[in-house]
Amino acid sequence: MTDKPHIIADCDIPFLKGVLEPYADMEYLKGSEISHADALRADALIIRTRTRCDGRLLDGTPVRLIATATIGHDHIDSPYCREHRIEIRTAAGCNARGVLQYVMAALAALARRDGWTPAGRTLGVVGVGSVGSLIAQYGEHFGFRVLRCDPPKAKQDPAGDYTELNEMLPQCDIVTCHVPLSVNGDYPTKAMADASFFASMKPGAVFVNTSRGGIVVDEDLIEARRSGRLSHAVIDTWNDEPHISRDLLGLASLATPHIAGYTVQGKAAGTAAAVRAVSRHYSMPLDDWYPPQVTPGKPDPSIGWERMSSAMPRYFDIEAETSRLRAHPELFETMRNNYRYRNEFF
Numbered sequence: 001m002t003d004k005p006h007i008i009a010d011c012d013i014p015f016l017k018g019v020l021e022p023y024a025d026m027e028y029l030k031g032s033e034i035s036h037a038d039a040l041r042a043d044a045l046i047i048r049t050r051t052r053c054d055g056r057l058l059d060g061t062p063v064r065l066i067a068t069a070t071i072g073h074d075h076i077d078s079p080y081c082r083e084h085r086i087e088i089r090t091a092a093g094c095n096a097r098g099v100l101q102y103v104m105a106a107l108a109a110l111a112r113r114d115g116w117t118p119a120g121r122t123l124g125v126v127g128v129g130s131v132g133s134l135i136a137q138y139g140e141h142f143g144f145r146v147l148r149c150d151p152p153k154a155k156q157d158p159a160g161d162y163t164e165l166n167e168m169l170p171q172c173d174i175v176t177c178h179v180p181l182s183v184n185g186d187y188p189t190k191a192m193a194d195a196s197f198f199a200s201m202k203p204g205a206v207f208v209n210t211s212r213g214g215i216v217v218d219e220d221l222i223e224a225r226r227s228g229r230l231s232h233a234v235i236d237t238w239n240d241e242p243h244i245s246r247d248l249l250g251l252a253s254l255a256t257p258h259i260a261g262y263t264v265q266g267k268a269a270g271t272a273a274a275v276r277a278v279s280r281h282y283s284m285p286l287d288d289w290y291p292p293q294v295t296p297g298k299p300d301p302s303i304g305w306e307r308m309s310s311a312m313p314r315y316f317d318i319e320a321e322t323s324r325l326r327a328h329p330e331l332f333e334t335m336r337n338n339y340r341y342r343n344e345f346f
């Protein structure tokens, strides 16, 4: 018998092994394979998006803390956890700079293809949390006119710089989504990007989704691409991952296997957030822990569009990654799990 908490962690979370061992009994399992029988011996779980945490996994288990090393938390049944007094900790904002790098790499690639620059173009950002606000900020810095849409934030701050979705969509040359996937509540986002959403967009506009596949109705996006209503779709997050729509893959100009936030520094920040959450919960001396082998990113606020655009493929070649996914969509999950994390550019 030991007083140490028993913690089950996803074995694909980088930089984690060895860190908590002095203070906890650690067990590492494949995230998608953590079962109810496993959870029966766990006091806490450290997970990624691959572990669905609901009653089926948690009923009758001693789990009292779930720390997810990700921004998104739609894989965790929050009402269930509230009701059963299970603390949920997320890694808010951890990979915002990775997603910024992804979106700017995509826009730079399309700009090179179609011969445009940000001047005179309007970028619409739907969801202005830690990721969306950074993209809006850099969008303005690079010379886009930026419109921000975030109904919950607009309600809290009626004087803030927010545009309603139906006013924004017809004005934007590019619409990029950074909303959480929510099914219930006052602002559900599930299936938000549907036929009427795409019909409201400016003809020939670009649609970018790096948030969650579930915010899109695939058939409606496919139709918007087939009809030529949209000039490009850039898709990193998909419905039914890893069994993604081959039709959408064929019609997306840039397509990747849910790796927008996969940078060394983003993963380090995600793991650090999870370790710190566990440390606080169990009073361990790791409240400020950060992987010692990782150098935090150094943002260069002076970089301009031209320099960013020409340097980007050396850091992140989004066209090459698109070709890889197109060639082997059946390897979606393998590509994610074996991904060589990028270095942050910004």
Ligand SMILES: O=C(O)[C@H](O)[C@H](O)COP(=O)(O)O
Binding pocket: 048, 049, 050, 069, 070, 071, 072, 073, 095, 258, 259, 260, 261, 262, 336
């Ligand atoms: O929610 C997030 O943080 C991102 O979607 C992240 O890329 C997911 O990370 P994963 O579960 O694949 O490690």
